[in-house]
Amino acid sequence: MTLSDQLAALVAQVLQAVPLEIAPDAIHFERPTDTSFGDLATTVALSSFKQLSAQEKSIYKNPAGWAHFLAEAISKEIITTELKADVQEVVVAGPGFINFKLSDRYLLQELSGMQSRKSITQIKKPRIVIVEYSSPNIAKPFTVGHLRSTIIGSAIAAILEAVGYEVKRDNHLGDWGTQFGKLIVAIKKWGDIDALEKDDRPVKKLVELYVKFHEEAEIHPELEDEARAWFKNLEDGNSEAKILWQKCIDWSWKEFNVIYEQLDIHFSEDFNNGKGLGESFFENKMLPVIVELQEKKMLQVGKNGAQLVFFPNDELPPLMILKQDGATLYATRDLATDYYRKVTFGPDSLIVNEVGAEQSLYFKQIYKIEEMLGWFKPSQRVHVGHGLYRFKDKKMSTRKGNVIWLEDVLLEAKERAMAFTKDEVLAAQVGLGALKWNDLKRSSHLDVVFDWDEVLNLKGNSGPYVQYTVVRAVSILKKAQQFVAPMVDETLSLNAQEREIVLLLGQFNEVLHKAADEYAPHHLVGYLYELAQAFNTFYNQHSVLGKDVAANTQQLRLILTEQTAQVLSQGLTILGIEIPEKM
Numbered sequence: 001m002t003l004s005d006q007l008a009a010l011v012a013q014v015l016q017a018v019p020l021e022i023a024p025d026a027i028h029f030e031r032p033t034d035t036s037f038g039d040l041a042t043t044v045a046l047s048s049f050k051q052l053s054a055q056e057k058s059i060y061k062n063p064a065g066w067a068h069f070l071a072e073a074i075s076k077e078i079i080t081t082e083l084k085a086d087v088q089e090v091v092v093a094g095p096g097f098i099n100f101k102l103s104d105r106y107l108l109q110e111l112s113g114m115q116s117r118k119s120i121t122q123i124k125k126p127r128i129v130i131v132e133y134s135s136p137n138i139a140k141p142f143t144v145g146h147l148r149s150t151i152i153g154s155a156i157a158a159i160l161e162a163v164g165y166e167v168k169r170d171n172h173l174g175d176w177g178t179q180f181g182k183l184i185v186a187i188k189k190w191g192d193i194d195a196l197e198k199d200d201r202p203v204k205k206l207v208e209l210y211v212k213f214h215e216e217a218e219i220h221p222e223l224e225d226e227a228r229a230w231f232k233n234l235e236d237g238n239s240e241a242k243i244l245w246q247k248c249i250d251w252s253w254k255e256f257n258v259i260y261e262q263l264d265i266h267f268s269e270d271f272n273n274g275k276g277l278g279e280s281f282f283e284n285k286m287l288p289v290i291v292e293l294q295e296k297k298m299l300q301v302g303k304n305g306a307q308l309v310f311f312p313n314d315e316l317p318p319l320m321i322l323k324q325d326g327a328t329l330y331a332t333r334d335l336a337t338d339y340y341r342k343v344t345f346g347p348d349s350l351i352v353n354e355v356g357a358e359q360s361l362y363f364k365q366i367y368k369i370e371e372m373l374g375w376f377k378p379s380q381r382v383h384v385g386h387g388l389y390r391f392k393d394k395k396m397s398t399r400k401g402n403v404i405w406l407e408d409v410l411l412e413a414k415e416r417a418m419a420f421t422k423d424e425v426l427a428a429q430v431g432l433g434a435l436k437w438n439d440l441k442r443s444s445h446l447d448v449v450f451d452w453d454e455v456l457n458l459k460g461n462s463g464p465y466v467q468y469t470v471v472r473a474v475s476i477l478k479k480a481q482q483f484v485a486p487m488v489d490e491t492l493s494l495n496a497q498e499r500e501i502v503l504l505l506g507q508f509n510e511v512l513h514k515a516a517d518e519y520a521p522h523h524l525v526g527y528l529y530e531l532a533q534a535f536n537t538f539y540n541q542h543s544v545l546g547k548d549v550a551a552n553t554q555q556l557r558l559i560l561t562e563q564t565a566q567v568l569s570q571g572l573t574i575l576g577i578e579i580p581e582k583m
Helices: 003-016 044-051 054-060 063-078 104-117 145-162 179-190 193-198 203-219 222-235 239-263 287-295 330-345 357-372 406-417 424-440 463-479 496-505 508-518 521-541 551-574
Strands: 040-042 087-093 097-102 128-132 166-170 299-301 307-309 319-322 350-356 381-386 389-391 398-400 448-450
Touching: 003 040, 003 044, 003 063, 003 097, 044 063, 044 097, 054 063, 063 087, 063 097, 104 496, 104 551, 128 145, 128 330, 145 166, 145 239, 145 350, 145 381, 145 389, 145 406, 145 424, 145 508, 145 521, 145 551, 179 203, 179 222, 179 239, 193 203, 193 239, 203 222, 203 239, 222 239, 239 406, 239 424, 287 299, 287 319, 287 330, 307 357, 319 330, 319 357, 330 357, 350 357, 357 381, 406 424, 424 448, 424 463, 424 521, 463 521, 463 551, 496 521, 496 551, 508 521, 508 551, 521 551
Parallel strands: 128 166, 128 350, 350 381, 389 448
Antiparallel strands: 040 097, 087 097, 299 307, 307 319
């Protein structure tokens, strides 16, 4: 039982004497914003004041008065239990927060526990989680718009994996649709297959062909009919159409492989040997879904003859499943995708879609249909929607209208990092780390105003700042050549900066699990930045290896340094950010 659990039980006991029946699991503790008031705080006085009778309220006057009464009662209970060695003081702050200041002895014992544990607490009931992210379209440029889904999705997958889930990483490629009829026509009329085969980045040529098709179709509308006919050929299995379609996929993967290798992004072997299962994989798997929808009388014919699912009480707009001519849609393939996942990984599996926030309504419709079908419970389907990139620097390598090629962003990240170092490997680590950190440091749904000065700042809330903190901590440990971390001397007193680090180190597991529960990497990012700040403040004010530092104090500070380096390294690794050997 954790200290928080013990305190919750004790507070519940005090409340029962009032009497107020509040269960211990309803009493929560958080870290106060102003740590001068204490190390743990609860709002139980604010919430329970509402339950008092009118007479009791007149006695205590307000939540603060009630909090003072509770704090005194809690203090009296604490000194009769083993908690008296762990809790130094109980005080009231603000409108009624009850704060607990922990003893140095307790914090040093916690530090000893961290030394021996060295691992992340695993969840009690692990399950399979399919995380779908990145999902670029075949034969289209890998733009900066794909960066958010790729980075956020990969981080969510890694966080879930770190706390004990069995994670399957899927890349749901857009490799089917009428655009392939247009591409086939364009390749046959204006393309050079041999040149495309030899090109290092053939996607750009495919984009040019696609643009040319639309330019020509403005003059010759019959090209649209020709494109539809070629896509029908592809659907029917025509060998020439299938060969050209497969070439478009292979050419696109030349581009994707370069990008994914640079970003160190991987997908599970379960899905097409690590490439992901695209829409085309589910073309022949839609019939069972359509049949089930029909059997459960969920498909209704709309005014124009299309077949749609209508939702109870019109809580959502109807979603089209089949066109008037019986053709399927993106939604039909998405339902087939999740049906396949349910059958393959079991009905208890969890599916997380990291896709732009603009798709929010669509995913609500898909999830509701799957709930109506009885495939999944609401908690088993999660949409993590990300906001858009907005650019402060309008001059940034824009090549095709508003399209910003991702390769340009990655290259510029490295080039700008070269201002700090001439080492290309280090520049890549710092530049890419900065990009990932900048994307992950805020809640995913928010838009990102992209500012290179902020991204590569070595002093502010940035990837390079935290990378440098790890390098600094490791450097200190290397200087202490004979250092072998002993057990902590629990008789020592901690100064304010040492206390801050111990308290933060003790929150790593809690923060990581919160990030997993909420599919929110920004919780982990914010925590790592706070820990890096605390360590740098400590280092700037106190000597670690100085000759005037007592031996037991030096050992304590080396342990703090070691634990900080370990937690920051673990956190950065989970986020997919490399740790340089030097900076």
